Amino acid sequence: xxxxxSRRKKKNVLVRPNLTSLLDAIFIFxxxxxxxxxxxxxxxxxxxxxxxxxxxxxxSKKVPLGLTLKINNNSLDLYxxxxxxxxxxxxxxxxxxxxxEELHKTLVQIKKENKTEKSIIINPIIDIPYEGxxxxxxxxxxxxxxxxxxxxxxxxxxxxxxxELFNKIIFENIKS
Amino acid sequence: MSTGRSLRRRFRKKxxxxxxxxxxxxxxxxxxxxxxxxxxxxxxxxxxxxxxxISLPQSESQTPTQNGIVIQVSKKSIWVDDKKIYSTDKKDIxxxxxxxxxxxxxxxxxxxxxKKREQIQQIEQTTEDxxxxxxxxxxxxxxxxxxxxxxxxxxxxxxxxxxxxxxSVNSF
Numbered sequence: 001x002x003x004x005x006s007r008r009k010k011k012n013v014l015v016r017p018n019l020t021s022l023l024d025a026i027f028i029f030x031x032x033x034x035x036x037x038x039x040x041x042x043x044x045x046x047x048x049x050x051x052x053x054x055x056x057x058x059x060s061k062k063v064p065l066g067l068t069l070k071i072n073n074n075s076l077d078l079y080x081x082x083x084x085x086x087x088x089x090x091x092x093x094x095x096x097x098x099x100x101e102e103l104h105k106t107l108v109q110i111k112k113e114n115k116t117e118k119s120i121i122i123n124p125i126i127d128i129p130y131e132g133x134x135x136x137x138x139x140x141x142x143x144x145x146x147x148x149x150x151x152x153x154x155x156x157x158x159x160x161x162x163x164e165l166f167n168k169i170i171f172e173n174i175k176s
Numbered sequence: 177m178s179t180g181r182s183l184r185r186r187f188r189k190k191x192x193x194x195x196x197x198x199x200x201x202x203x204x205x206x207x208x209x210x211x212x213x214x215x216x217x218x219x220x221x222x223x224x225x226x227x228x229x230i231s232l233p234q235s236e237s238q239t240p241t242q243n244g245i246v247i248q249v250s251k252k253s254i255w256v257d258d259k260k261i262y263s264t265d266k267k268d269i270x271x272x273x274x275x276x277x278x279x280x281x282x283x284x285x286x287x288x289x290x291k292k293r294e295q296i297q298q299i300e301q302t303t304e305d306x307x308x309x310x311x312x313x314x315x316x317x318x319x320x321x322x323x324x325x326x327x328x329x330x331x332x333x334x335x336x337x338x339x340x341x342x343x344s345v346n347s348f
Contacts, residue, residue, distance in 0.1 A: 015195050023201045030208055042224060043237040044314065044342035049334055124323050131319040133326075134233040134345060142236065174330045 045137055047169045065117045067110065067166065069103075071124040071136065076103050078110075096132055104139040107165055108147050115152050120166035123173055141167050224344070225258055226316060233319040235345035242342060244312035245292055247285070249329055251318055256288045281332045289313075289336035312340040 068079040076090040076098050087110070090102045111117070120140055124133065143150075143165055151159040224241070226232070229250035248255040254262040262284045275282060299306045313333050317326060330341060 012194060017197065019198070019201070023205065026202075026205050030205060030212070034212055042232075042241050043235065043345055043347050044239050044241050045235060045237050045345060046239065047341045047343060049330065049339060049341070051339060127322045127324045129319070130317055130321045130323065130326055131233040133323060134235050134319075134343070137343075138236045171330065174327050174334065 045134070045141070045169070047137075047171055049171050049174055065110075065114050065119075066121070067114075067117065067119065068121040068123060068172070069136075069140070071098070071122070071126060071128060071133075073126050076100075076136070078103075078106060080110075096128055098132070098136060100136055100139040103136070104144070104147075104165075107140060108143070108150075111162070111165055112148075112150055115150060115162060118164060118166060119168040119170060121170045121172050123171075137169060140169065141165055224314075224316060227253075227255065229253065230316060230318045231320075232316065232344060232346045234348050236348060237345055238347070239342075241314065241344065242312065243307075244310065244314050244340075244342065245289070245338065246314045246316060247329065247333070248316040249318060249321065249325070251321065254282065254285055254329070256285065256292065259288070261285060261288045280328055281335060282328055285329065285332045286336050289333060289338060293337050310340065311338045312342065313338045314342045314344055316344045 064082070065080050066082055066084065068084060070077040070079065073095060074092050076092070078087045078090075079085060080087055088106050090099050090106065092098045122137075122140075141164065143163055150162045152162055154160045224246060227248060227250060229252065230248060246255075246257055248258075252264045253260055262282060293309065296307075296309045300308055315326070315329065317329075333339075333341070
């Protein structure tokens with residue numbers, strides 16, 4: 001017996017795969033990546049060493065400041081001029097724990113009187129840890145937001161705030 | 177009847193299945209990944225592979241890294257551009273092989289740096305657009321090392337013709 005074809009309507013079956021556990025796994029993987037990676041950015045501190053030259057220095061009316069920091073056992077000694085004269089000796093109570101706050105304040109005062117000067121010579125007399133040396137350099141290089149503002153006259157921009165303290169660092173005795 | 181059943185099977189209309197994936201949470205993950213990539217992106221393009229033995233000192237410096245020869249110094253080893261050139265493990269062979277007479281220069285480091293300098297200068301002479309020799313070295317130094325050790329590394333670099341130094345530090 002012939003049967004008429006059915007006119008049954010198409011069934012649309014919606015397949016929705018359960019991705020919850022997969023996504024949980026991906027989340028854990030991302031957290032693993034985030035925690036295992038070192039997100040700290042690398043920066044640099046430029047330093048120079050003195051270069052010996054047979055050429056004569058160009059004539060200049062300006063007397064060089066010759067700011068020198070000697071790192072001793074229990075003190076940070078600031079010198080200037082030629083021949084070197086001590087400006088200030090900043091004592092510390094413990095060995096290798098220097099009063100960098102006082103050093104910073106002193107350098108801000110020196111900068112006030114020598115606005116165009118950028119160089120400082122570092123002369124560690126004693127053997128200090130590298131980490132301690134970097135801490136001292138940090139206090140030498142830049143002004144802090146809490147420091148007194150010092151301005152310099154610029155022919156184009158007028159008064160410009162100085163951001164750098166003594167950013168040109170020269171190590172004195174690398175061969176001694 | 178078997179023939180009637182097969183005809184019915186042949187003309188049976190297939191049910192259509194539509195596939196729908198909910199990608200909302202997947203997009204959330206992609207956003208997190210994008211933020212992570214943006215955060216860790218270094219615009220200078222200088223990538224360092226820092227050995228486990230080296231932990232860098234922290235600093236307030238905001239000067240970005242520059243291209244140059246990278247010297248990494250840990251308590252036991254020295255690397256130049258990721259190539260280990262000195263290790264105290266070999267020190268027991270002969271100490272004199274590693275230091276100059278006045279103990280100020282590290283001979284393997286000096287030799288490697290001279291080789292590097294000559295390579296750069298050779299490329300500079302033969303290629304027009306080659307980068308010029310700047311004498312710049314980036315020092316990646318373990319924070320617990322003493323100044324006397326750093327001085328030896330710097331003195332060796334200076335003798336090999338590298339006079340500009342960048343001390344690599346971590347930001348706070």
